[in-house]
Amino acid sequence: MTEPVFARGRLSLRATSLLLAASLVALVPTIAASPARAQALGYAPAQSGAFSDQDVVHNPALTDEDSALPDRFRRAIVSLDTHEAPGTVIIDTGNTYLYYVLGNGRAIRYGVGVGREGFTWAGVQSVSHKAEWPDWYPPAEMIRRQPYLPRFMAGGPGNPLGARAMYLGSSEYRIHGTNDPTTIGKFVSSGCIRLTNEDVSDLFNRVNVGTRVVVLPKSAPLRSGTVQARGGSGTRPRPLVTTLPSGRQAMTVPVSAVN
Template sequence: MITLASFERKIRRAAVAIGALLAGAFSFAHPAAAAPLPLFPFFMAPPVQSEPAPYMQSPQVDDERPAIEQPARFRRQIVNYPTREATGTIIVDTPNTYLYYVLGNGQAIRYGIGVGRDGFTWSGVQTVTRKAEWPAWTPPAEMIARQPYLPRHMAGGPGNPLGARAMYLGGTIYRIHGTNMPETIGTQVSSGCIRLTNQDVSDLYSRVTVGTKVIVLPMDRRADSASGKRG
């Protein structure tokens, strides 16, 4: 005769046996089940961290593509520069490819520049008559005649040859402007305009006002002549 107690014992033994069988089957099918499950199933790859996109910034000077390494002498710096010219005057030392912004007290900020190629340099005294940020470029008729392949007009932006800023000189076709070819700083390459890196022209632009005096020295004259030294 089966008592209630013996029946309960049989039920408990059967439950233990079934539990053991299920545990064994699960371990056989999933030997690594005790380990934490991977974040991504085997058929999914984790997201790839992509590199930043190449230069696609909006035309902001601070966000432009990294500047090339300039020779030390062409890097913007404060130098001793005694002169009789008033504070705020710009002096372009054409033969040495420097531009000086006079600070006064015998000092100036010196920038490396690119100048006109052979036959296209000029000299004289002008004033800044207009300033423009990311200027558009309309090549003058004289330039079109020499280089008919040039565009008749180009909107401002990082690809524009005038670069980030431009300061227009008197009623001439010449400008002090930036460049999208910083490797040309220190060379004679332009059609007469004075070019600086975009970083440097932006710095100069922030200091210059309309009416600023600009002295451009000829190729055969030393910068010392502008400082009042003679002989």
């Protein structure tokens, strides 16, 4: 008698399990197809591709830094009489401007921060490397002057190199962003050229590896002509280039960390 009873009990349990599994399979498409039903059950429907590590880590939103700049340092298209080829970058150290030559007598002008007293330089270089949200390794000479500086800082919004960097030849000089836009238009760095993160990102997208970069000495400012986007005036530029000093380490840090 025990054998038939055991068999019936086993059959009943198996049938119950199959019915439960079938009910769950039928329920899943209904839940997946109904966001309202999903929220009512205490969770939100999944959105494929809504987030990625790249969006979170490598592309933080840039604030509207240009809105805080004086008008004369805001990005603008200006008339520029130069013999430099389109695509050339010209650094006007004396007036704290950077020009990206468009050709046909026009250029994009950006406000920049440049080297402080004793750290300005002049010469011709080319872009040897580009980096997004670059890491910062203060050079040995800077650490000797300011031993409290970190030996390494990972790239990011708090990094003094800002959102983008364009390295100049094999030197320590570079064109880069800044986490302190109030330094634009000032002589504050150790020789590097800094722009707001918005402006350096715009320039970064225009400049290629190999781009010619002409840095004019502080004593020979370049003057552009009529500003086509905002007001201004000037005369024919007089490019003057001297030899790039050798052996000098150059990097920038927030103004509060500079002696």
